[in-house]
Amino acid sequence: MRSVLVGLAYYMVRELPGLTSSFVALFVGMLAFDLIVSLPKFSLRFKHLKKLFLLVLPRISGTALSLGTGLFLGLIFGGLIKIGLPVLIGAVFTLGLSYSFSAEFKGNISNYVGMIAGIELFDQIRRLEYWGEEWMQELAGPAGRMIYSTFLALLIGWFIGIIIGSITRLFLSRGYRSIKSNAYDQPLLMRSFKDVTKLDGNKVLLQIELSAESPLANHSLAESRLGSELGIQVLSIIRPPHDVLSPRGSDVLLPLDQLVVVLPSEQVKTLISLMKGRVLSE
Structure with missing residues (x-):
């Protein structure tokens, strides 16, 4: 079912611009899938669906905050390099601060979503050739497309992961956890x-x-x-x-x-x- 999830997530975001969209959809979809498949009990009854909603909602919001923070930092430092900040320093601060802030968000299940989105937007701004008096208009295009496509990919990934994960969990006799997943804490021996x-x-x-x-x-x-x-x-x-x-x-x-x-x-x-x-x- 993981292969179905990966293929479907990629297909749904294939038209969205940027490599980040594909990464976000695939990664978040897998995390949502692993999270649901690991549930001790699951059915289509209201109490189980309510529990699923309460479990997933803070993780969606936490991951969205991580993503938004990365994009914001990419926008800020991308703009700063256009007025003299060295590219290396801008890239380091974009990645470093994205990771640090993401780690503080409650419910966030991936610091890398914010990092990848931030550095992708930073790089798009770096490649802008024209940076004159109308720089805001020049910046709005790539920044707007990047923010829109990345957040849409986030929602698509969560949606597909929840659907495929729910269907898979219905056919399992018990919850299943993979020690390689970031959707939940690792066993004590690995922490x-x-x-x-x-x-x-x-x-x-x-x-x-x-x-x-x-x-x-x-x-x-x-x-x-x-x-x-x-x-x-x-x-x-x-x-x-x-x-x-x-x-x-x-x-x-x-x-x-x-x-x-x-x-x-x-x-x-x-x-x-x-x-x-x-x-x-x-």
Whole structure:
């Protein structure tokens, strides 16, 4: 059914200008398809259709915001290069800001939709040969066509993905998830520790090595007072071949131990000073 979805989505947007339209329709259609096929229960009854609507609506709006932001940034920086901004800087800011803003939109399921749309509009503006007093008229043509075709492709992709996904889900005995899809969270084993634990904004995860010169070496965790005085939680001690998970206060810290800790961001420099070792990951 995925091949049917891809073929139908491409056919529906084939007349729309720009490569971005095809990309948006195909990518968003696949995400909508995967989202619906993964539902634990589904039927044509009102309660299931209502649940589907409530599930899809915030994702449509979030992805549309991502798309709109990318187009807006492409328009702004495309215009700026026409009045002197270096093309490289304009392209970097278009892509970078599109990705950063898209990541903040609740419900957005693809940062790349905004990035692709933004850089495509940026490139179209860059290619404009005439940039005189009537530059607004020159800009309105490609910008208007790009915005129209991309948003239309977004709606077409969602529509086809929802229809094909709903039909497919009706014939499945249970929900099905692909670990390669971006429509939902990956299994725990494939996600980073930070994503799983949802650390507060003030907390950081750190892996740091204990130097033999550290005053903490050969002392127990309780004696180190890392938790009581600095608010540092030691999650594990990496000490091949026998690592220590959830260490106790009586566990002794040895030189070359690697500590995995969660701590307030303002205590990072203090911990590095105490450990006198290398920060292995952050």
